[in-house]
Amino acid sequence: MFSQGKQQTKELENQIYRLELKHLRKKTIFVSVILFVLIFPTVLILFLFDIPLLDIFVYFLVFTLIITINSIFYFYRNLLPNIYLSMYITTFGLYVISFALILDIQSASIFTVLFLSYAIISLYQEVRVAILNNIILLISGIVFILLFPILFEPVDTLTPSSFFMVFILVIFVALLSITSFILIKRKRHYYRQVVDLKEQEYKHTQMIFDIQKYYTGETLDAELYYSHIEKFTDYLSEQIGIENVFSERLQIIKALAESSNEEIQKSFPEYKTGDIEELKQLELKVYKKIAYLSFKAAQLKDIQPKTREFLFEKNIESLNHRDDLPLVKIIAFSVFYTLLRAKKPYAKAMSHAEVVSLLQSRDFYNLVDDRILNVLIYNQEYFEKLDIHAITEVVSK
Amino acid sequence: MRELMEKVKNSEFLTLNEALKVKVYLIMIFLLFFGLLTIPISFFIEDLALSLRIVVPLVYVSLFGITFIMLMLNRSRIAMHFSMYTFIGLTIYYVSGTGQLYGYFLFFITLTVIIFYQDITTYILYGGILTAYGVYYIQASESLLVDPHPSLPQVGPAIYQAILIGFFLVYLIQFILTDSINENLNQDYIRTKKTNNRYKSYLYRYITDLENRDGFSPIQDNPQFHITIKEISKTIIEEGNFNIEDDFEEVIEFYFFLHRQDIQKILKRDKIAEEVKTYAYQFQKYLINSLNELDSLLFRAVCHHKEGIKDKLNRYEYRFDTIFSNKTNRILGLAIMYKFLTTEITQLDKWGRVQKVLSHQELKALFQSKEIREILSFEDINFFLKNENFFKDDL
16 A cells, blocks of 8 residues: 555654654553552552461562563663563563462452553553453453352352353453554554654755755855864864864764765774764765754744644645545645646656555555545556646746 | 444544544443343342332433434534443442442443543543442442451452552553653644744745746646646546536636635625635635645655655654764764854745844854754753854854
8 A cells, every 4th residue: 555665664663663662661660660559558468368478578579570670671771672571571470460469369359450450561552562461361360250260259150240250351351452452553643643744854854955956056065064163173172171082073974975884994993883873963965964953953943832732633734634525625636636747846747657656655645535546546548648748847836 | 333443443543533433332332232231131130129120221221322312413522421321320230239249340341431432531530430439339338249258358348449449540640641642742743843834934935936036937827737637627527426516617717716816805705605615715725826735745745755864873863962972973063053054044034035044143042942952952052152152253
């Protein structure tokens, strides 16, 4: 369905993944705090039920272990970037504690600790953990209800109560699974919208730079910038009274436009790949991120949101607004299509196949009425032969 | 049913109201199964008075009916409340019976139904009341709850109560956490959207200046363009089997006519037919000669084929203290940024042309603004202010 470049899609997916990781780390802390709070009532209950002290100590140890693992994953994120491992350990660890509690105390009241564990794990709102959480709860719940009737004494096995409880458990898991499914999908959709917009932001900047170059005939003189920065850093080092630590880095930055990481590492062996990648952000000829970033900085005035507006819910620019009359959609689309097929001063004309591919891409998902899109797809020959050429010389939009 | 599942599958593309409607439908299905299965069975195992045997199904059917009618009337929010009342009613009915344990489980089910709607106010209100009732109910009927530890009569109910409260609180934390994350994402989205809008106005301005400079005649005045639009529209109407009653050629002429008109004036005029006003209102976002949705989509299309920024490391990170691991790189970044902003055109001038370069004083004001913290840290700004003269004189 989506025809966006593989590399680009991969980078977008990576960014969504990074955004998710950032929030999962935050959630890990919340889960750890809840687990810490739970230690006290757990130990108290075990103590009241005369559980041997050594066993109580094991419970305490498992809690402490889970919290420590979570903390290590949180604080040493560069060393241990895979927070998922910490979530799996927490999920299994918490359910192990719950099973042990049920078997140790053997009371109907403690059975619902499974629900509590489920609630704690669902804080993560992560798809794999959510699936695991649902499966563990469903299977363990059914096993306890049907195979350990002693828990629910004096209710006998397979009385209507047992069936009722299994039924209730299934409803419980089904409802919460759908809740998680909707929440996770929506969350990922928000992540995607934010990332898509950031991608657009960079591309708009790129487009501005291109048009600026076309309009003024001037291009950013990277060499001149570097020579200014060199003089500035020489003077700054002298004035502050420190050794010039900038010149070597500037040499690398200059070399980055034409050399690979390996080539640079041959000349500057003390610089690791990570250091070189970092310096790429300062390069002005090929990578240009610092130029884009500076342009963004200049636009920051008055962009702070003033009202509590939930923009995600407002549909973005579209040719498929629900309230628009069909004829409005058709005419707007015809104009849009023709302008895409026409040559513009800032962009080349697109072929019919390119337009179709664009409209089927993730960037344009749902932005054009399906019926209109189908006409385009099934009448390829007509649209390819369409005489757009007659207007290409005058189209500027 | 298939359509409903399809909607659940694509729930991220639904508006809040549509998503709520889908949720109410799902709850109603659960409610239907749950009620039809449990109410008749409960009559066999509970010793109920005849009046109750009549009242309970009647209340259930009434509440279910109201929920359904509200949904049909597109009052999803009211329907949501009634679906919750139905579940709360069932919970109270069951916990009042003799099957205490599964009655107690129903507290969790009803809380789950409330959670399902993902509305924090409703959760605090109904969920809070239900949890409080659950705690009271366990306290009041502790002797009826099954527990095999008669030596510790006070511990069993306390565990029931603690877990119910714990469950309520954990989901409350989840609500707050989700809300806070969504709010942060939303703020980020709004800020990015605003800068993007600013970029679009730059692009529009540049294109208009280019048109003027290179002597292009406006495309909307080109008769050949009108013919092409008519041809394409005709093909779409015919091939797409659209049932269009209006004369499409006349509407296309009206679309081009609008480019020379003040649409707001048309919308305010009383003598103009409502149908014409509707077309004018809907077309205004697609006019060629103003910055609107059509331009945004064109820019999006052009951007689609651009490669974007080439670095893979921290692609969308802007903060200096995140993208740079040491002070040396940050100073270099700050110097390049200063040089760029005091050399390149980055602003619209007072005539609305893209021609302005920031002065040192304007840049200093920018660096001292709240917004710049999105990129620079206090440490970066302090470094700049402390060495302001070096930046000004030597760059």
